[in-house]
Amino acid sequence: MDKIMPKCWKAESKPDFFCPGCGHGIVLKQLGYLVDEMGIDRNITFGIDIGCSLLAWNFFDFDTVQTHHGRTTSVMVGYKMAKPSRVAIAYMGDGGGYAIGLQALIHAAYRNDPVTVILVNNENYAMTGGQTSPTTEVGVVTSTAPAGKLAKFGPGFRGPELLRQVASKDAYIARGTVSNPIQFKVMLKKAIDNQVKNNAFSFVEILSICPTNWKTNARDSFARLSEMEKFFPIGEIAAEKEVK
């Protein structure tokens, strides 16, 4: 039998609820294979946010918590406090993580709470029709910026760099992209290891595509993603040597 999908995916819920060509599927596939590899499918708790990420509510065959908008990090931090032996993963979009839930994210990083946060950044609020989000770059046309985002509203929010300023030096912070699944899978593995072994905070932002709201086909989606990769540098963001 061909292993066409990860074992921890729930076969009955496929085809899933994501739009055709959604980057969430690519991220969750690598996460699924990682969970299979690490053998933690009975030991994981997966918290999902409001937004397109909530459509993963029945995606996996492991424990999933649907949380309030932007409060995924907080819920998973509390859960991890109550059950330290579990692997707590918070999964959210850029709207949930950088707009409504930024304070929860910053404080989790600041306190070095042992949770893993995976943030999928597609530069818009996709579920409600592609409005401008904090990460939207200047000049990008969205449904609330028909002439392109103006420069006075900021250049596009770089979350991992911000978290690096406040996070402990033990925290693992990185940025991946769906155009390189092998690379971000390694990042996710390091992030989960950092939670389990070092008992520290870990954060991975993954740049993603949104063909529905970008109004692009597969080829153009990845072309725009490579433009995004120039603005948002890919890679691990190491702590500065002297952190007081």
Added chain:
Amino acid sequence: MNRIKLFLAGEGGQGIQTIAKVLVDAAELQGYQVTYIPAFGVEQRGTPSTAYIIIDNKPILYPRFESADIAVILQERALSLVKKHVTPKSKVIFDSSTVPAKLIEHANKLGIPATQIAATQFIAKSFNILIIGKLSQLLNLDENLVWDSITKVLGKKFKDEKVKKLNLDTFKFGRSAIFEVDHFSKPVFMPMKEKIVRKGFGKHALILPERCKGCHICIAKCPVAALSKGDNLGVFATAVPEIDLEKCIACGNCFRFCPDAAIKVEKDKSAKE
């Protein structure tokens, strides 16, 4: 016109709400009283999308209704939604190229193979324009007024004259189309249920149309252009990729990038040794 209660049911992404908006707009321009309630689930493709429309000469006091005079079914998965609104008197209009006629138990059924006509003669996306054409003719709405409404609602999408002309042709074809009454077209635009297995050149490929949503990321990501759009249809009635195993180098990119776990190519184990 006496009161007409119209119920449209289909899937998110098909253009149900566009059909409703155009019909309502045209009816209002013609001086009728109208109400329109859209009803759909989470904002995504592939979930039920319905619309309740009432058109009347007199003011309408309550926009919702239980029994429809005309029920329109545009996707097989919307069948269960329609059942509670159909009475023996109502007309059931369905897309005979996507909905099997035998599944509709109602006697007063009228078929129109809209998806097939749009895909073969015009462009697949203009399928809802064809339905607008037929429904507006059925409701005795003025042709020019309806076309004005279409350009008003879809104006931005008609970027060049070619697309506009093609849509106008589809619309006119829709107005003159005749319903199938006793003999219906075969539902050829049904998603394929079986697995596609291809073997040869020391490789084997497995494609699952029941999961393929037609994003074509695999085609864009194939380094040797071994994948192309095939003839089989996936879960959203979009083209499933077809593989040329002679060109394929079994790099695994299609499998790695497929968001829906619908494709996998592997080298045969015996060939490796």
